[in-house]
Amino acid sequence: MTVYDIAARLPSIDVLRERCKALAMLDAIVGGDYYAYDREWGEDEAASMRNGSGEEYDVVFTADGVFIRGVYHESSMFTYTDGRLWPGLLDGLPEEFQTQVHEPAFCRQDGTLDATFVLWRRTNDERWHAGDDIDFSPADDDEVDPDGSWLLDILCDDIVAEYIEHAKDVYETDLHPAAVEQIVAFRPLTNAAVRALNPEVELADLREQAEEYGYPTAA
Template identity: 50%
Template sequence: MTAHAVAASLPDIATLRDRCRALAVLDSIMSPDWESRYYSFDTGWRPGEEMASMRNGSGDAWSAVFTSAGVFIRAFDHESPMSPAGNHDELWPGLVDTVPEVFSAQVHEPAFSFAGGLAATVCLWRQRDDDRWYAGDIDFPDGDDPDGADWLFEVLVDPTPLAYHRFAEDYYETSVDRSALGAVFALRPLTDDVVRRLNPDLTVEDLADDVAAIGYPS
């Protein structure tokens, strides 16, 4: 799966935002230590902008910036043959050439930079009035996952909680209650029972700041 397959698999903007917020709350429950989390969501990342993100602590990440114009997503697999690190610090041809001007600020965002340019092997975007997601016209190098899109977006493109369930049990090395996970994935208001089935050391009150920052429904 490349960026083109991810573009065909992502839901509409509102559904994607809900999914990103659910993943962020799930990780805030599974990992109270923010530095150890995979998934995050910040409703106040920039004035008028929200950002969902994934980071694995090894240099691989994706960021989805929600703006009034739509959503811009960039992802970076540091081992991909499309990484700027292996291409004289240059982005892979076609990656951002057709990104609409309304997302110029995100393409040049310092927080996403590598050697003065965008740290990306995947770029996707969708404007508010678009009926689908877009990716650049790219001649991909050989390989099953040349841009890293397959593993980077495995959880995000799944419309069910199953991909996150597999991820969480592996990453956090613990069994994860599927029913409680499903309740959060569906953005149902948190209860102490749901939270404790995922992490017996937490309550809803403990998560108040995270829930507010993520914008999870109360």
């Protein structure tokens, strides 16, 4: 799997935004710390994932569209270039997203974008894009998933199953699919929905965080 496969599977911008908020909300409910959402990322909004082991991604929602960058430090695309940006990752990137390429939070100390995969989609685009004709060799000589873009799997159509597996593997908790589906479907958060995922938490405990994420709550 490469960034081109993920580009073909990612949903529309509006659906992606809801899924990013849903992941942050799910983590808040179960007490996780991988997924976050910031509605005040400067003039934009941004979702992020940090696994604590160096793997990460950021999804920036701007007035012009969406810019995604991610890092998989075990990828040979990272080690082979000694940390430098892999050739072709930014080929074809529209001018509208150049600001993100130089965003200090996404760059190394030398100002180079820290990424093993990059995607983007302008507001009026009909599909997601990645760098033109990226040559994954020699990275793909020893890896089935050379660029780490599989980190975005959870944002694709199997998000419910992916999050359930994530919660079991990382947080050691078993979640009911219907309870996760309710959050992913972006239905207003209720006390029953919260307690179905975590009996030790109440809706009142999460209202402020839900408001920060822009996730709807029941009256």
